[in-house]
Amino acid sequence: MTQLSDLPLRDNLVGKLPYGAPQEPVPVSLNVNENTHPIPDEVVDDVVAELTRAVRGVNRYPDREFGALRAALAGYLGHDLRAEQIWAANGSNEVLQQILQAFGGPGRSLLSFTPTYSMYPLLAAGTDTRWVPVERPADYVLEPEFVARTLSDHQPDVAIICGPNNPTGTSLDLAVVEAAADAFDGMLIVDEAYHEFDAAHPSALELLPGRPRLLVSRTMSKAFAFAGVRLGYLAADPAVVDALRLVRLPYHLSALTQAAAIAAVRHADRMLATVDDIRHQRDRLAAALTDLGYAVHPSGSNFILVGGFADPHATFTALREQGILIRELGIPGHLRMTAGTETETSSLIAAISALGPGGARSE
Known part of the structure; x- marks a missing residue:
């Protein structure tokens, strides 16, 4: 079967990978910064x-x-x-x-x-x-x-x-x-x-x-x-x-x-009615993770970048196994998390809390 490497790609595309955040049917998907609130x-x-x-x-x-x-x-x-x-x-x-x-x-x-x-x-x-x-x-x-x-x-x-x-x-x-x-x-x-x-x-x-x-x-x-x-x-x-x-x-x-x-x-007013709640959930998530000892970067968006994970990939995998999808970025020690609904945010906080310090599983 022909491989991508067999094709006469432009030189500047050789070795590139297509954009692609994970798309999985999980209960809590907080990895691509969507507004997870339903449309009225x-x-x-x-x-x-x-x-x-x-x-x-x-x-x-x-x-x-x-x-x-x-x-x-x-x-x-x-x-x-x-x-x-x-x-x-x-x-x-x-x-x-x-x-x-x-x-x-x-x-x-x-x-x-x-x-x-x-x-x-x-x-x-x-x-x-x-x-x-x-x-x-x-x-x-x-x-x-x-x-x-x-x-x-x-x-x-x-x-x-x-x-x-x-x-x-x-x-x-x-x-x-x-x-x-x-x-x-x-x-x-x-x-x-x-x-x-x-x-x-x-x-x-x-x-x-x-x-x-x-x-x-x-x-x-x-x-x-x-x-x-x-x-x-x-x-x-x-x-x-x-x-x-x-x-x-x-x-x-x-x-x-x-x-x-x-x-x-x-x-527009009805479509944007969830913005205040999303900001609240963002700040709530940031405060909870700060209390757990993580380094949360200031955010003006609907997500937060969080540092302090001993093994970001292990934490990402552990959360995914629980049906929670966040984002790996390749930034050492960091993961990105979208602020979802109150229920989704609560699930994320509880799951990270249960993993113990640094995102490691508690014994």
Whole structure:
């Protein structure tokens, strides 16, 4: 049988592994930062009604420019944004891929501050863009001077800063974004996939006016509890949106995706009603693990990064055997855990407590 290694892959893809967090039918799945709370029934009913209407027209191609959805997303984001400043695709990963297709590619580079979202280097490889990882400080917090100096020295074609950062949960100050935007001439992406969970820090959307090379990316997969629909979007200068039109596939957003997303945005308040509870469960989980002696990094997201595990893989395996799935990251001594419902969070706290100090099984 032919193996992957037998195929004439591009050189920069040889030896790469596809992205893939474990997907297992476990009772408590807290490994991919989903919003585990159910969608309200009234929202489900409205989404289903919109899908029913959309299905009646699927013999025709969908609105290629998805004008109604862009207007709805602009209204949700506020900041006096207009529909022509909004772009969307099948998840924020596709949005980021399109940005690299337009502004990255052979001979160009993408820089970010690590550890960060594991898809960034994979998206760089997929678009033949050189990946430039720069290690964050020990506490993972980015300071304006450090970011400005890094970008000024490297002068990447594209830079991306995740805030709150995945997998560390670290929040992002606007002063860092301002310093980054002033430090180089490339395209600066602020990935705000988890912004709705961060009550303490304003959005980089505030900085868009007068900065035509600043892009702010969002998703409906996290706070909106819409991960299965696959809808990511960004706000930027209209010229950036025009650039992404050059690389998108025709009719890339299905009529069903557009209909479901428009209905969800119409109920934004109800869809985001769980955010406060998720923050509470995050803080509850962090406090419990701190009391157990673990090192919990500050988080503005719906997950926490936890250090102090003697053998992270052994702890991951022990929890999985109990039907609880969290995330191994390859960061020594650390594991990442999503804040779920009260029941899920309680199960996770109890299971880690029973494992004993350092995540080892108690005798």
